[in-house]
Amino acid sequence: MISVEEATELIQSHLYQPKIVVKDLNQSSGHYLAEDIRADRDFPPFNRVAMDGIAIKAALFEAGRREFTIEGIQYAGAECLILKDPTACMEVMTGAMLPMGTDSVIRFEDIEIKDGKATITIDQLKQHQNVHGRATDAAKGDLLIEKNTLITTAEIGVLATVGKSRIEVYEMPKVAIVSTGDELVKVSEQPKEYQIRRSNSHVLKGALSDMKVLGNIYHIADNEENMRHELSGILESYDVLILTGGVSKGKKDFVPAILDDLAVEKLFHRVAQKPGKPFWFGKNNTTTVFALPGNPVSTYLCFNKYIKPWFKSSMGAVPKPLSAILDRDITFKAPLTYFAQVKLTYRLGHLIAEPVLGKGSGDLANLLQADGFLELPPAETEFKKGSSYELILYRSI
Amino acid sequence: MISVEEATELIQSHLYQPKIVVKDLNQSSGHYLAEDIRADRDFPPFNRVAMDGIAIKAALFEAGRREFTIEGIQYAGAECLILKDPTACMEVMTGAMLPMGTDSVIRFEDIEIKDGKATITIDQLKQHQNVHGRATDAAKGDLLIEKNTLITTAEIGVLATVGKSRIEVYEMPKVAIVSTGDELVKVSEQPKEYQIRRSNSHVLKGALSDMKVLGNIYHIADNEENMRHELSGILESYDVLILTGGVSKGKKDFVPAILDDLAVEKLFHRVAQKPGKPFWFGKNNTTTVFALPGNPVSTYLCFNKYIKPWFKSSMGAVPKPLSAILDRDITFKAPLTYFAQVKLTYRLGHLIAEPVLGKGSGDLANLLQADGFLELPPAETEFKKGSSYELILYRSI
Numbered sequence: 001m002i003s004v005e006e007a008t009e010l011i012q013s014h015l016y017q018p019k020i021v022v023k024d025l026n027q028s029s030g031h032y033l034a035e036d037i038r039a040d041r042d043f044p045p046f047n048r049v050a051m052d053g054i055a056i057k058a059a060l061f062e063a064g065r066r067e068f069t070i071e072g073i074q075y076a077g078a079e080c081l082i083l084k085d086p087t088a089c090m091e092v093m094t095g096a097m098l099p100m101g102t103d104s105v106i107r108f109e110d111i112e113i114k115d116g117k118a119t120i121t122i123d124q125l126k127q128h129q130n131v132h133g134r135a136t137d138a139a140k141g142d143l144l145i146e147k148n149t150l151i152t153t154a155e156i157g158v159l160a161t162v163g164k165s166r167i168e169v170y171e172m173p174k175v176a177i178v179s180t181g182d183e184l185v186k187v188s189e190q191p192k193e194y195q196i197r198r199s200n201s202h203v204l205k206g207a208l209s210d211m212k213v214l215g216n217i218y219h220i221a222d223n224e225e226n227m228r229h230e231l232s233g234i235l236e237s238y239d240v241l242i243l244t245g246g247v248s249k250g251k252k253d254f255v256p257a258i259l260d261d262l263a264v265e266k267l268f269h270r271v272a273q274k275p276g277k278p279f280w281f282g283k284n285n286t287t288t289v290f291a292l293p294g295n296p297v298s299t300y301l302c303f304n305k306y307i308k309p310w311f312k313s314s315m316g317a318v319p320k321p322l323s324a325i326l327d328r329d330i331t332f333k334a335p336l337t338y339f340a341q342v343k344l345t346y347r348l349g350h351l352i353a354e355p356v357l358g359k360g361s362g363d364l365a366n367l368l369q370a371d372g373f374l375e376l377p378p379a380e381t382e383f384k385k386g387s388s389y390e391l392i393l394y395r396s397i
Numbered sequence: 398m399i400s401v402e403e404a405t406e407l408i409q410s411h412l413y414q415p416k417i418v419v420k421d422l423n424q425s426s427g428h429y430l431a432e433d434i435r436a437d438r439d440f441p442p443f444n445r446v447a448m449d450g451i452a453i454k455a456a457l458f459e460a461g462r463r464e465f466t467i468e469g470i471q472y473a474g475a476e477c478l479i480l481k482d483p484t485a486c487m488e489v490m491t492g493a494m495l496p497m498g499t500d501s502v503i504r505f506e507d508i509e510i511k512d513g514k515a516t517i518t519i520d521q522l523k524q525h526q527n528v529h530g531r532a533t534d535a536a537k538g539d540l541l542i543e544k545n546t547l548i549t550t551a552e553i554g555v556l557a558t559v560g561k562s563r564i565e566v567y568e569m570p571k572v573a574i575v576s577t578g579d580e581l582v583k584v585s586e587q588p589k590e591y592q593i594r595r596s597n598s599h600v601l602k603g604a605l606s607d608m609k610v611l612g613n614i615y616h617i618a619d620n621e622e623n624m625r626h627e628l629s630g631i632l633e634s635y636d637v638l639i640l641t642g643g644v645s646k647g648k649k650d651f652v653p654a655i656l657d658d659l660a661v662e663k664l665f666h667r668v669a670q671k672p673g674k675p676f677w678f679g680k681n682n683t684t685t686v687f688a689l690p691g692n693p694v695s696t697y698l699c700f701n702k703y704i705k706p707w708f709k710s711s712m713g714a715v716p717k718p719l720s721a722i723l724d725r726d727i728t729f730k731a732p733l734t735y736f737a738q739v740k741l742t743y744r745l746g747h748l749i750a751e752p753v754l755g756k757g758s759g760d761l762a763n764l765l766q767a768d769g770f771l772e773l774p775p776a777e778t779e780f781k782k783g784s785s786y787e788l789i790l791y792r793s794i
Contacts, residue, residue, distance in 0.1 A: 025584060025599055026599060026602055026603070026606075029603045029606060029607065041588075043762065044593075045588070045590065045593065046590060046591060052645055052646040052647040052648075052650070073648060075579065075619075075648070075649060076578055076579055076580040076619075076647075076649075077578065077579030077580030077581070077591060077592060077619075078579070078591060079589075079590075079591055080590070080591060091648070093647040093648060093649060094645060094647055094691070094692075095578060095580045095593075095642075095691065095692075096580070096591075097590075097591045108646050109646075132760075136760075137760045137762045137763070138762055144762055144765070145765060152603075152791075152792055153600045153603045153604045153607070153697075153791065154600075154697070154764040154765050154767075154791065154792070155765065156596075156599050156600050156603045157596040157597070157599065157600040157693055157697070157764065158596070158762060158764075158765060159599075160584045160594055160595060160596035160598075160599040160600070161593070161594055161596045161693075162594075163584055163585070163586075163587070163594055164584070165583075165584040165585040181473055181474065181492060182472065182473055182474030182475070183473040183474030183492045183493070184474070186562075187422060187557045187560055187561070187562040188560070188562040189560075190560070191438075191442070192476075193442065193443060193476075193477070193494075194443060194474060194475060194476055194477060194493075194494045195474060196441075196442065196492075196558065197557055197558055197559075197560055198557060199553075199554040199555070199557035199558045200554070201557075202422055202423060202553050202554065202556075202557040203550050203551075203553050203554040203557070205423055206423070206426045206549075206550045206553045207550045209423075209426060210426065210550070222472075222473075222474075245492075248449055248491060249449040249505050249506075250449040250473075250490040250491055251449075251470060251472070251488070251490060252472060252473075252490060253449070294491070294492065295491075295492075296554055296558075300550075300551070300554070320743070321743065322743050323743050323744075323745055323746050324746045325745070325746035346717070346718065346719050346720050346748070347720075348720055348722070348785040349720050349721045349722035349747055349748045349749075349750075349785035350746060350747055350748070351743070351746045351747070351748055352746075353746075363529075363533075363534050365440065365534045365535055365541055365555060366534070367551040367554065367555075368541070368542060368551050368552065368555060370551075388745040388746035394549075394550065394551065395549055395551070396793040
């Protein structure tokens with residue numbers, strides 16, 4: 001049995017090497033950039049009017065002039081006008097080029113217009129005011145977004161701005177989700193008294209889909225010969241295999257032995273943690289295999305603690321560690337890392353974790369009340385109210 | 398000009414009334430439940446073995462017996478066995494029904510098996526240990542998930558468990574995203590010197606898509622006649638219209654007047670906030686209209702502060718307020734709510750907000766550095782390090 005730290009390190013040192021694919025801008029959200037994004041021109045590309053009003057040369061205002069003849073209108077999306085009479089002004093619209101011969105913009109709120117003349121009604125003016133100067137945000141060639149960045153809406157705005165209608169991103173691995181366990185029936189079936197419906201596969205498919213990963217669902221009966229045959233085919237067709245069930249000490253827990261038969265190298269089996277102790281991890285030349293204990297909370301913890309970060313790291317992203325503050329004492333004496341389910345609240349910028357104690361690791365309904373797991377280290381046994389611990393969040397805030 | 402509070406209240410009092418649609422379980426993530434979800438049977442539906450081992454009657458152990466003849470094996474997914482000899486034991490597998498005539502499970506780790514007999518090697522035993530008792534998680538008919546709940550992976554697990562392969566959810570409104578502004582060209586086009594590419598529409602489409610809302614993109618040139626005609630058609634075809642640009646004081650800012658012509662009732666125009674002051678909101682019998690200022694940061698703020706919560710409230714969800722702690726003093730003197738862009742870090746359960754000051758509200762690249770906006774109220778002018786304020790988060794943590 002290895003520690004949570006050792007398990008994490010082994011998983012993180014066996015990452016997937018993604019290929020590069022091209023996506024349309026509107027399909028790119030949730031993917032990771034496989035190219036650096038640079039400014040294709042200056043931003044703004046010209047001295048950009050930032051307020052509707054008039055543009056003048058500030059020096060004239062400094063010299064005492066308040067009244068300016070309006071020479072024309074500079075619209076957004078129009079070629080740059082040139083002020084012919086240097087003592088006049090130009091009406092200007094937000095987003096327009098600042099007319100040549102002017103350097104400052106005064107808002108309509110601060111002028112009066114009558115008979116083709118604008119009179120300024122304020123006493124102070126800063127040169128370049130209300131002008132968003134060329135290249136102040138970025139100069140042509142500047143690095144705007146680094147490779148390996150997750151594309152969210154903020155990145156989409158910048159990608160659109162620099163003309164990236166098609167974007168190189170990392171291709172997500174193809175995943176097979178395989179449940180085992182003879183007690184499991186389909187969601188649409190009416191279970192017999194001793195049966196339950198499959199839930200893990202759907203949870204995993206949904207969680208993968210949130211990361212833009214396609215997961216295909218399989219179920220294999222607890223029959224050694226059949227399982228060996230089916231898994232052999234699946235290993236050939238997928239980059240990642242996530243199994244649930246069959247990894248513990250039961251008489252039909254064939255998974256570790258069959259993976260061994262199929263030449264999948266075991267990197268670890270059993271982690272000093274609760275829930276999720278029987279977790280198995282390994283790989284062969286083509287496929288990374290996560291074999292999770294079958295109870296729903298163990299599956300969910302292992303996915304969020306280990307598999308999700310593995311996907312992110314495989315895309316080159318650096319996870320941001322989170323933490324939360326316990327709002328109640330917890331005692332846990334076993335020499336295991338205890339992942340306590342917690343409900344989160346925000347109070348004045350503090351992230352408060354209230355333990356939601358379930359009735360056992362099979363208690364799926366308990367996940368509904370909680371927002372994440374608090375990682376309580378094995379070296380301690382008393383976890384005090386007010387202390388902060390690492391948080392594995394599964395509900396976005 | 399109205400306050401941010403008044404604007405929020407007006408928007409929240411004009412919600413969309415969604416229809417109900419049915420989705421497949423694997424397509425339901427991100428939607429909001431339109432039905433209460435109840436337990437279709439007890440959970441667990443039987444006294445469930447929670448560890449691989451043997452099942453016995455605890456009273457025998459209490460009476461001093463340590464050796465038990467193994468009468469058979471109770472597998473998961475098999476009908477319930479009955480212990481014939483009440484002094485014997487049954488091997489049991491995780492997930493199986495607890496055999497009749499037994500009440501407690503001892504793990505394989507805590508027994509030795511030889512010649513068909515199991516000898517218990519521990520000194521203490523609790524009755525019902527390692528048994529997940531029938532109905533301890535939920536009894537048949539119990540409410541598990543309330544209507545209006547957002548479906549995430551935790552909910553998917555429970556929906557699968559209770560056999561909901563098809564689920565009633567609220568249908569998201571149909572949204573038209575309309576950009577205006579003659580300076581804007583397509584992402585795939587090479588802009589002339591005085592032009593820029595459209596970014597807001599793609600940002601909005603992505604942000605809507607994150608909420609499972611389909612947004613169709615339109616662009617309308619700054620020509621009054623044409624805009625009136627186009628908007629008239631769009632209003633008839635969509636539940637929601639999000640416009641960007643054309644709402645300020647410029648000579649081509651036709652949007653408010655044209656919406657008025659088209660009998661869209663104005664509920665407010667101009668909010669005492671920075672950025673996003675010219676924000677316009679209104680509706681007619683069929684369509685809710687959000688007309689946002691065209692600069693990217695204003696659009697982004699208005700979407701995250703007003704439109705996203707409007708969608709959530711329309712689905713019956715109750716937003717969870719967030720807050721973060723300023724890590725630097727900010728001075729802001731104008732009598733406006735100031736939405737400061739901030740970068741977030743977690744330190745020991747504290748959510749710390751570091752201001753990321755842009756070079757103006759047009760600075761889209763600045764959004765990349767930040768994770769959200771901190772809402773600094775208009776009644777104050779000095780915002781001190783260590784104080785906490787409401788947070789509008791646009792990057793999931």
